[in-house]
Amino acid sequence: MTQKIAIIHGIFILDGDFEPCSFDVLIDNGRIAAVGSELQIPSDAKIIDAKGMIVMPGGVDPHVHLHYPQGSEQIFSADDWRSGSVAAAMGGTTTILDFIEPKNETLLEAMKKRNDEAKAGSIIDYSFHMSIIDTNQQTLDDIPKVVAEGITSFKIYTAYDGIRLNYGQLPSAFGSVARAGGLSIVHSEDHATIMQKIKECKDKGYWNCIHHPHCHPSEGEIFSNKRLIEAALFVAKTIHPNRIMHLHIVHVTTSEGAQLIRNARDGNIVSESNKEITQTEEKEQDQNKIKLDITGEVCTHHIVLSDECYKGIYIEEQIQGDEKEKKTLKEIAHPSAFILSPPLRSPHEIDMLLQEVERQDSGLPFLTSDHCAFTHLQRMGQRRHPEIAVDEKGKRVSGIEEHAPWWTEERLKKEIEQFEKQSIEQKQNSSSLQIPTDHPTYPDILIDKHTNLPKSSLPSIPPPFYMMPGGGSGIEPRISLAYNLLVVERGWTLRRFVDFVSTAAAKRYGLYPRKGTLKVGSDADVLIFDPNARLILSKDNSFMVSDQHPYEGRCVIGVPNVVIVKGMILRDKIGGPCLSFEPRGELLRRQPFHS
Structure with a gap:
């Protein structure tokens, strides 16, 4: 049940021009009933003394994938709606936006x-965001109906067969969404580039996770950004004058991509097909610049982790030997934990991206987790569903029993045969080709106790990186990681930090002021955050169910203390349990985007 709660003595963060105050x-x-310095506190209110703590709106994470069936193998992300929402709340996030992906059905x-x-x-x-995976008439006709139901953002992919649109389909999709008063959000990578790079890896016998970034290069992302912005500009010129082209690009990983967003927002993008113009035409263009309502986002992993992770993460461990202690390296995060797209970038690229994020006129106003976790067994091809689940009381239990791993000895042989076939073809043109010498140095595959198959029927080598399900864990530690990096290490103000993890996303997706603020009348989603507490992130203290934690062993300063969701206390101390697993979440229906 909800109750009257008074939070006193905290460092209160209110959005807008207000400075943090007590x-x-x-x-x-x-709901938030009152905010002030000398409130009359009802005698029946529960009092929480937040002295020394930050009192802020709960986080808003508009990019998560819970119970998400990925790819042709339909491998389900590890966290379902119960475990994923619990993990979000325990990390201070109180509102999430997930995705709907139609499968042979209407929107x-x-x-x-x-x-x-x-x-x-x-x-x-x-x-939710509704995915548009086709531009047939039925789909386009359904878009206004979906907007009328309160789902006003539409996901489009420019990569991955089965769900992607080609560049020629973008104007049709963008135009239909814009006319309905919706926002187009895009996973922007160039499909042809990815497929060509994967072919290169296959031709060379590359199998290991370390080659994943090669197949999703920055230039492919930037090329796709340019094409979709050009399509958006075309739509902006042709749609009804009372409508605006609203566009958002998810998980931007390059500074050049961020610059493209800023330029398009400010009307400084010139079509590739119209670069040569006269001075007179340039003046006319300047007077009639088309400005897009365009934003982007960054993900936690793209500003915290680098491509060094594809070697795995290790800690030094001492082992007592017969004569003396020996030091050895212990792997605490397997390289497959970082198979996600776009991939992690180099430290230099991350630094350049952060400079774009920190600009006053940044086109990347908020942070998302893109949470799409998988277990090690799922990555290794032994399961389609996670082997762990959370029951209605919050207890961890065994997942669905399975009898058919998606990666088998037969599949392995087939993949190697393809390598050998390509080897013969390639050797005719290249004397230096080596195939396939890059088999992984992974530890032995774990045998799932729920898979009733003899060990001999399972492959001795894990699947190649390009077959593994892609996505990472991050819904729970997002806010702590952001505080540690941006406030502690880079000196951000508290107001900007709160905007980055909560308010800006609420505004972009039409949830403000119900969410993302602590104004009177807003939902009482409150995070009381300890700015000095330290926590070592680990799968052992996480509410996320995956046994792969990409931030394993990382110490953060800044930890959620008390979490309140719509007036109910879900966590009452650092490291405390979730106090209610009751599914009280409601669908947030949003208004169409304004012209």
């Missing part, structure tokens, strides 16, 4: 099915 907050009936049918899943499991409020 205000008190009164919560009643699941509205897919929406109902996905909402039923979320409603049955989520302990926090949620909304």
Whole structure:
């Protein structure tokens, strides 16, 4: 049940031009009832003394994938709506946006099915982005109907067969979304570049995770950014004058991509097909610049982790020998934990990206987790569903029993045969080709106790990196990692930090001021954050179910203390348990985007 709560003596963060101050907050009936310095606190209110703590709106993470069936193998992401929403809340995030991906059904049918899943499991409020994986007439006709149901953002992929649109389909999709009052959000990578790079790896016998970044290069992402911005500009010229082309690019990993967003927003993008113009035409263009309502986002892993992770993460460990102690390296994060797209970039690229994030006129106003976790067994091809689940009481239990791993000895032989066939073809043109010498030095494959197969039927070598399910864990530590990097290490103000992890995303997706702020009347989603507490991140103290934690062993300064969701205390101390697993989350229906 919700109750009256008074939070006193905290460092209160209110968005806008207000500086952090020592205000008190009164919560009643699941909403913010009052904010001020000398509040009359009801006698029946529970008092929380937040002295020395930051009192801020709960985080808003608009990019997560819970219970998400990925690829042709339908490998489900490890966290479902219960475990994923619990992990989010325990990390201070109180609102999430997930995705709907229609499968041989109308958009509205897919929406109902996905909402039923979320409603049955989520302990926090949620909304959706609808994926557009085709531009047939039925899909385009359904877009206004989806907007009328309160889902106003539409996901488009420019990569991955089965879900992508080609560049020629973008104007049709963008135009339909814009006319309906929606926002187009795009996973921007160039499909042809990815496929060509994967072919190069296959030709050379490259199998290991360390080659993953090679197949998703920065230039492919930038090329795709340019093409989709050009398509958006075309649509902006042709749609109804009372409509605006709203565009958002997810998980931007390059500074050049961020610059393209800024330039398009400010009207400084010139079409590739119209570069040569006269001075007179240039003046006319300047007077009639087309400005897009365009933003981008960055993911936690793209500013915290680098491509060094594809070697694995190790710690030094001492072992007591017969005569003396010996030092050895212990792997604490397997390279497969970092198979995600776009991939982790180099330290130099990360530094350049952070400079773009920190600009006052940045086109990257908020941080997302892109949480799409998998277990080690799933990455290694032994399971389609995670072997771990969380029951209605929050207890960890065994996952669905499975009898058919997606990676088998037969599949391994088939893949090697393809390598050998390509080897023969390539050797005719290259005398230096080596195939396939780059088999992984992974530890032995774990045998799933829920897979009723003899060990001999499982492959001796894991799947190649390009076959593994892609995505990382991050829904829980997002806010702590951001505080540690941006406030502690880089000196950000508290106000900008809160905007980055909560307010800006709420505004972009039409959730503000219900979410992302502590104004009177807003939902009482409150995070009381200890700016001095330290925590070593680990799968052993995480609410995320995956046994792969990409931030394993990393110490952060800044930890959630108390988490309140719509007036209910879900966590009452650092390291405390989740106090309620009741699925109280509601679908947040949003208004169409304004012209």
